[in-house]
Amino acid sequence: MHNANLIWLLLSIGCTDYELKNVDGDSVAGDNEEAALETTEQTDTGTSTETETEEDPQDETEEEEEDECIGESQIGFNIEEVSTLQDAVSYSVSGWTNDAIVLRFDDSGLRADQYWRVSAVEVLVLISDNHFPHFTDGQEISVQVFDSPTPMSGPNWTMAKSIVRAEQSWTDYMLPNDAWYAGTYGEFAQKGVWVRFETRELIPVSGMTSTDFLVGVMWEPPGMVKVGYSNFNQDCEKNWTDYGSGWGLNSENPDFFGCSWPMLRVEIEVITPDDCD
Numbered sequence: 001m002h003n004a005n006l007i008w009l010l011l012s013i014g015c016t017d018y019e020l021k022n023v024d025g026d027s028v029a030g031d032n033e034e035a036a037l038e039t040t041e042q043t044d045t046g047t048s049t050e051t052e053t054e055e056d057p058q059d060e061t062e063e064e065e066e067d068e069c070i071g072e073s074q075i076g077f078n079i080e081e082v083s084t085l086q087d088a089v090s091y092s093v094s095g096w097t098n099d100a101i102v103l104r105f106d107d108s109g110l111r112a113d114q115y116w117r118v119s120a121v122e123v124l125v126l127i128s129d130n131h132f133p134h135f136t137d138g139q140e141i142s143v144q145v146f147d148s149p150t151p152m153s154g155p156n157w158t159m160a161k162s163i164v165r166a167e168q169s170w171t172d173y174m175l176p177n178d179a180w181y182a183g184t185y186g187e188f189a190q191k192g193v194w195v196r197f198e199t200r201e202l203i204p205v206s207g208m209t210s211t212d213f214l215v216g217v218m219w220e221p222p223g224m225v226k227v228g229y230s231n232f233n234q235d236c237e238k239n240w241t242d243y244g245s246g247w248g249l250n251s252e253n254p255d256f257f258g259c260s261w262p263m264l265r266v267e268i269e270v271i272t273p274d275d276c277d
Helices: 057-068 180-184
Strands: 072-078 085-089 098-105 115-128 139-146 156-163 171-174 189-197 212-218 226-230 239-242 247-249 264-271
Touching (some): 072 098, 072 115, 085 115, 098 139, 098 264, 156 189, 212 264
Antiparallel strands (some): 072 264, 115 226, 115 264, 139 156
8 A cells, every 4th residue: 555656845945836835733634544453452550750950051041042943834745735545554454664755855045054954744643433432542653754865874863642532633534435454444434633743853953954855654563553645646756665674665666556655744944043043
């Protein structure tokens, strides 16, 4: 369930073929299903102890400057502008561990003293209507950002979030009849929410350097949180997936007839150091 059309996204600070939009907060949309395998309840038996330590005032000042150094964010990619929701997939039903797409940022409009980075990623998380009352809260889904067009090189950052139903505003969705994984369980009626990851918490103010970069999702076993997937109409040359035996470019996989990309929204932030003073 991976492979479809390409999306080369050109994001420029001046003029671009891709319409730039400001993004505020979480968004909602989607159609999806949740796994029938989520019957094992997870319990946290660990305890944590907080220890007070004396903080260096200079460290606090540096942290404040870092927090205040927020540039202008614009939409760099929105899967809903190029495709439609097709299915709901997780590691628990597919065996995939990682799935990412190659995007492009046009930095030709930046001044020499400006930097850029991925500032936020939103992922469409789905739970089938039938499973929603029985979903075990606290299960995680992760996003990844690679400062490279390949997951095998360059710096990368990973951020995980726990899914707790009461903390989100869910929307009803209906998957199409040809949903491959959800259809296996007859789980076409879904509840979905766009979960937001503030990646500026990870990626430094100094920014990213590779104009071709990767953004994707990652599951840690048992990986039961399902993610919405687009129709098979995206570019396989821009779709890297780890099906359980290592990363591979889907255009080089002869078993695939088209590529389905994870339902993602990506924001890009341009930083001007003078504004951080």
